Amino acid sequence: MFSTKKKTAVFDLNTKKDLEQYDDILNNSLCTVIKEHKEKMADKEFDNEGKMISLKEKIVLVVTWEEKKLL
DSSP: OEEEEEEEEEEETTOHHHHHHHHHHHHOTTEEEEEEEEEEEEEEEEOTTSOEEEEEEEEEEEEEEEEEEEO
16 A cells, blocks of 8 residues: 655756756656656846846756655
8 A cells, every 4th residue: 555645846957966866766666757847047147237247047857756655
């Protein structure tokens, strides 16, 4: 018998720690990925005059999965 729980998390594809956590979900036979999508995030910095001086972009993966626990 199992109890199930749905979870959602955001993983930064540029960090090793997040990729390892995502791999743990994929390799766990008690977890089933329900939905996942990639989003492009942008951090913009502007100077006092309103001109953009810096743009940092990163790709994140939003994952929803169902985790089963043995009772």
